[in-house]
Amino acid sequence: MAVAGDDDFGSLDDSAILQAYEDYEQSQDEEVGGGGSVATTSSVGKSEDASGSAIKMKSGIKKIIIQHEEQGTGSSNNVKTGEQSTLANWIYEENNTIITESVRGVRSKYINTSDLQMQEWCEQQMIYNIGAKMGMIPQLITDEGAVVPVKEIQLTTPAMKAGTEVHKKKDLEVNSYVNVAVSTHGDSFALKLLNTIQHIKHLVMGASCIREVTIFSMPFDYGFMMMGIVDELRMNEHEELELVEVKTRSNRFKPLSKAQVRTHNLQAMVYKQIIDDLTSGVVDGNVVFEKMRLDPKHVLDEKVLEHARALDVAGNTLGDIMTTMLDQFRFLPRVSSMVVEYYPSDKDKAYKELLSSRRVDFDETWLKKRLETHFGFWRGEREVSGVDIEELWKCNMCQFVDACHWRKRKNDECVKKMNQKK
Numbered sequence: 001m002a003v004a005g006d007d008d009f010g011s012l013d014d015s016a017i018l019q020a021y022e023d024y025e026q027s028q029d030e031e032v033g034g035g036g037s038v039a040t041t042s043s044v045g046k047s048e049d050a051s052g053s054a055i056k057m058k059s060g061i062k063k064i065i066i067q068h069e070e071q072g073t074g075s076s077n078n079v080k081t082g083e084q085s086t087l088a089n090w091i092y093e094e095n096n097t098i099i100t101e102s103v104r105g106v107r108s109k110y111i112n113t114s115d116l117q118m119q120e121w122c123e124q125q126m127i128y129n130i131g132a133k134m135g136m137i138p139q140l141i142t143d144e145g146a147v148v149p150v151k152e153i154q155l156t157t158p159a160m161k162a163g164t165e166v167h168k169k170k171d172l173e174v175n176s177y178v179n180v181a182v183s184t185h186g187d188s189f190a191l192k193l194l195n196t197i198q199h200i201k202h203l204v205m206g207a208s209c210i211r212e213v214t215i216f217s218m219p220f221d222y223g224f225m226m227m228g229i230v231d232e233l234r235m236n237e238h239e240e241l242e243l244v245e246v247k248t249r250s251n252r253f254k255p256l257s258k259a260q261v262r263t264h265n266l267q268a269m270v271y272k273q274i275i276d277d278l279t280s281g282v283v284d285g286n287v288v289f290e291k292m293r294l295d296p297k298h299v300l301d302e303k304v305l306e307h308a309r310a311l312d313v314a315g316n317t318l319g320d321i322m323t324t325m326l327d328q329f330r331f332l333p334r335v336s337s338m339v340v341e342y343y344p345s346d347k348d349k350a351y352k353e354l355l356s357s358r359r360v361d362f363d364e365t366w367l368k369k370r371l372e373t374h375f376g377f378w379r380g381e382r383e384v385s386g387v388d389i390e391e392l393w394k395c396n397m398c399q400f401v402d403a404c405h406w407r408k409r410k411n412d413e414c415v416k417k418m419n420q421k422k
């Protein structure tokens with residue numbers, strides 16, 4: 001039996017941002033409590049147990065289009081690169097500061113692994129994406145010097161939708177879902193823990209793989225709790241634990257860019273570190289509750305307890321479920337290997353057609369370096385940054401290119417330098 005949340009069908013397309021949208025939606029839902037769904041989970045491989053479970057399920061991916069009334073007089077989507085009025089610049093700067101600080105604020109509790117992946121791709125883009133989900137639209141300065149919001153933001157592209165479908169279908173190969181109505185954040189989190197307990201039990205009992213498993217820890221004690229949903233865990237032929245990340249490719253012939261490889265590697269390594277923290281018993285449930293502002297003494301709803309009893313989980317509080325979940329992980333070995341599997345996103349049965357797979361070597365020094373850089377932003381130690389000069393090609397695929405603060409600032413610096421040389 002397994003339990004998962006609203007965003008458990010999240011996927012990461014080549015642009016590496018879809019999961020973040022999904023996770024963000026989940027975190028928003030959790031903050032207000034909300035309902036859920038119950039599912040049955042079928043086992044894979046040797047396990048015969050296919051008992052029912054509670055899962056919150058979402059029927060589809062929302063295409064989000066945000067439209068705002070134009071302000072000011074301009075309507076051009078081209079950022080003016082020369083001199084702008086002091087007032088326009090001030091409004092533009094203020095808008096960016098508000099978006100950045102608001103996003104930093106909502107991530108004070110914990111960071112989703114998908115945020116981190118998006119951050120690795122482009123930190124500025126991550127800010128705009130999360131901000132847009134919160135209703136904060138980046139503004140741009142027109143050729144006429146007016147400050148206007150970006151007219152339309154489409155947060156889910158067809159390629160992302162296709163990627164989500166692949167993840168969803170792969171998930172449904174091993175899990176099926178039924179509704180469970182819950183009204184508190186604590187009950188909702190308990191369902192996630194129960195799903196993870198169910199997953200681990202299946203793997204220990206001999207299932208060949210488990211998918212969409214919620215995990216969390218505070219990697220390397222940097223002070224940030226990270227939470228994510230690992231695509232797949234399986235035992236390989238040597239009875240070692242293997243971690244699998246599923247990625248989709250809209251262009252099956254195009255070689256992976258270095259940036260894609262780096263982003264995918266970061267995600268796989270973070271997941272390995274989290275799982276190793278869990279299997280070695282260093283995760284403190286009380287710290288997790290503190291970070292999530294949850295009460296371990298919260299007495300669970302009878303509907304949640306029903307699922308707990310079906311899994312032989314004793315106790316009736318959120319803390320009891322956490323204790324069982326952490327105990328369960330001690331039955332698993334550390335992650336021995338990591339694989340990224342690539343599937344096409346351009347046809348119906350794509351989830352069955354493995355295009356290629358790539359092994360990832362764990363590099364603790366590199367991982368720590370990347371985490372220190374990224375956490376530096378969340379701690380407020382440095383300003384948001386955009387892409388490096390050699391990865392400017394990413395901007396051509398970015399919907400925020402016209403409004404991008406990072407690009408404008410770099411451009412302004414360039415113009416200033418050129419003017420000083422004259």
Ligand code: SF4
Binds near residue numbers: 123128402
């Ligand atoms: S335009 Fe470039 S730097 Fe700005 S958010 Fe998009 S990808 Fe990042």
